[in-house]
Structure formats: structure tokens, C-alpha cells
Amino acid sequence: xxxxxxxxxxxxxxxVTALHDVDLEVRAGELLTLVGPSGSGKSTxxxxxxxxxxxxxxxxxxxxxxxxxxxxxxRAVAMVFQDYALYPHxxxxxxxxxxxRVRRVPRAEADRRARAAAERxxxxxxxxxxxxxxxxxxxxxxxxxRALVREPTVYLLDEPLASLDAQLRFATRADLLxxxxxxxxxxxxxTHDQAEAMTLGDRLAVLDAGRVRxxxxxxxxxxx
Ligand code: ADP
Ligand code: ADP
Numbered sequence: 001x002x003x004x005x006x007x008x009x010x011x012x013x014x015x016v017t018a019l020h021d022v023d024l025e026v027r028a029g030e031l032l033t034l035v036g037p038s039g040s041g042k043s044t045x046x047x048x049x050x051x052x053x054x055x056x057x058x059x060x061x062x063x064x065x066x067x068x069x070x071x072x073x074x075r076a077v078a079m080v081f082q083d084y085a086l087y088p089h090x091x092x093x094x095x096x097x098x099x100x101r102v103r104r105v106p107r108a109e110a111d112r113r114a115r116a117a118a119e120r121x122x123x124x125x126x127x128x129x130x131x132x133x134x135x136x137x138x139x140x141x142x143x144x145x146r147a148l149v150r151e152p153t154v155y156l157l158d159e160p161l162a163s164l165d166a167q168l169r170f171a172t173r174a175d176l177l178x179x180x181x182x183x184x185x186x187x188x189x190x191t192h193d194q195a196e197a198m199t200l201g202d203r204l205a206v207l208d209a210g211r212v213r214x215x216x217x218x219x220x221x222x223x224x
Pocket of ligand 2: 095098101106110
């Protein structure tokens with residue numbers, strides 16, 4: 001599960017065309033990196049796939065179902081934002097459990113998932129901390145774990161490594177690859193950094209000015 005299909009997606013914000021006739025397929029279980037300069041439409045694609053925003057035309061299918069037809073709490077898509085977006089008044093545990101409570105996941109199951117995600121991202125010893133008691137890198141891991149507890153079939157990552165220093169970026173990249181490898185979750189990862197894109201992804205899709213210019217394995221894209 002987790003195959004995504006974007007069909008002739010167009011999205012404008014006022015007079016700004018963020019996406020123009022975008023067609024793209026992400027295979028089930030694939031790690032696809034969307035790379036392109038700032039303003040090229042990368043985040044817009046993620047927001048549309050997550051159902052946080054609607055296209056002006058075209059549609060998005062996840063496993064054959066139009067995301068617009070699925071109520072938000074039923075979507076098998078989880079998104080991680082660049083700025084962490086943690087709930088400041090909740091502990092790490094509270095942040096991890098919040099989305100599950102909304103979805104009426106039984107408490108024991110919610111606790112099991114929270115522990116598993118925290119261990120996977122190396123934050124199991126931080127469960128009682130509040131966001132302002134952690135480093136930026138730790139908060140980013142909590143944000144990644146919070147998306148993971150939902151056991152999504154599609155994991156959307158908006159510049160998850162951008163705000164981390166080199167060492168943390170290396171460690172977090174390894175964790176993301178391990179999640180991808182172990183869970184087989186489809187991942188769409190966004191970056192404006194070409195070097196970063198080369199290191200993370202089965203395939204790259206290169207965006208420019210709201211259009212997909214190239215799609216393929218990293219080496220092939222950069223050889224063209
Ligand atoms: P990227 O993620 O590649 O930096 P975005 O998808 O965020 O690009 O933005 C694509 C274009 O759409 C940009 O020109 C941006 O300014 C514009 N845009 C995105 N979101 C909004 C919004 N909510 N209101 C107005 N313009 C927006
Ligand atoms: P404490 O008593 O230490 O505050 P709780 O076990 O009451 O810890 O809850 C920890 C966090 O989990 C709180 O944010 C709480 O709102 C949330 N929570 C409580 N019950 C559930 C549930 N069934 N599913 C998901 N989250 C829950």
C-alpha cells in the first residue's frame with residue numbers, strides 16, 4: 001500500500017501559480033525526493049497529498065482512492081513539518097498520543113505505538129519533557145515520531161533535515177532510511193538541497209516553477 005498518483009494537478013494562490021499540470025507517480029513503498037528551488041511548489045504538493053489543501057483542478061489518488069473523498073482522520077497519510085509544529089503545552093508523550101486519541105485508538109495500543117516510535121527515533125528517554133526543554137534536533141525527532149505513531153502508509157517529510165547541524169542530519173537521515181527499510185512506508189521527502197537529494201531517495205522528481213521537469217533515479221537525473 002501507499003501508491004500515490006497525481007493527475008494534472010493545478011493550484012494557484014491568487015495570481016501565483018504554485019503548481020501547473022503536475023503528473024507524478026510514487027510507487028508503493030518508494031522513497032521519492034522532491035527537489036527544487038524555494039517557491040517551486042514542493043510544499044504545495046505535500047499539502048495537497050495530505051489533504052490540507054485542495055487542488056484547483058486535477059486529482060490525487062492514494063491506493064486508487066481520491067484523497068478528497070477520505071475524511072481527514074481516515075487518511076493514511078502523515079506529514080512532518082519543517083518547523084516541528086509540536087504542541088508546546090504537551091509533553092513528548094502527550095504529543096505522540098494526541099493524534100491517536102483523536103482517532104480513538106485504545107490507550108494500550110496508543111502507548112505501545114508511542115513507545116515503539118520513540119525507540120525507533122531515539123527519544124525514549126525524553127517522553128516526559130516539554131518541547132521547550134529539548135534541542136531543535138530532539139524536537140525534530142519528536143515530530144517524526146509523532147507522524148510515525150499513526151502508522152501511515154504514506155509519510156510526507158517537508159525539509160526534515162534542513163534545520164539540523166551536520167552530525168544530527170547524518171543521524172536523522174540514517175533513522176529515516178531505517179524507518180523506510182523496516183516499515184516499507186512510502187515516503188515523499190522535500191528538499192531544496194541538491195546534495196541532500198542525492199543521498200536520500202530511490203528516485204528524484206525535480207520541480208521548477210510549479211512543473212515537474214525530470215523524474216528518475218538520482219544518478220540519471222544529474223547525468224542529464
Ligand atoms: P516550495 O515548497 O518549493 O518552496 P511552495 O509550494 O511553498 O514552494 O510555494 C509555491 C508557490 O506558491 C510560491 O510562489 C509561494 O509563494 C506560493 N504559495 C504557497 N503557499 C501560499 C499561500 N498560502 N498563499 C499565497 N501563496 C502561496
Ligand atoms: P499524565 O497523568 O502523566 O498526565 P496521562 O496518562 O494522563 O499522563 O496522559 C498522557 C498524555 O496522553 C496526555 O496528553 C493525555 O491527554 C494523553 N492521553 C490520555 N489518554 C489517551 C488515549 N486513550 N489515547 C491517546 N492519548 C491519551
